[in-house]
Amino acid sequence: MRLLVRNMSRQTTENDLRNLFEQFGAVQSCVIVNDAKTGKSKGFGFVEMPKPGEAKAATIQLNGKELDGATLRVKRST
Numbered sequence: 069m070r071l072l073v074r075n076m077s078r079q080t081t082e083n084d085l086r087n088l089f090e091q092f093g094a095v096q097s098c099v100i101v102n103d104a105k106t107g108k109s110k111g112f113g114f115v116e117m118p119k120p121g122e123a124k125a126a127t128i129q130l131n132g133k134e135l136d137g138a139t140l141r142v143k144r145s146t
Contacts, residue, residue, distance in 0.1 A: 069118075069120045071089075071123060072143055081100070089130070
């Protein structure tokens with residue numbers, strides 16, 4: 069299941085995001101979207117988790133959680 073993670077701190081790294089989501093199960097991929105011109109984070113990214121139950125648990129537990137000073141918004145990506 070692919071999850072959209074929004075409202076991230078610009079300092080959050082893909083490794084930070086992966087470590088956070090791995091608390092709930094296997095992470096297949098983790099990508100933070102960067103601005104093409106500056107190379108800096110746009111403040112959102114995607115996490116893909118192969119098991120829907122683990123992805124749902126991560127969504128419920130991490131939506132509204134603070135990471136690096138920003139309150140994350142997590143939902144299923146369409």
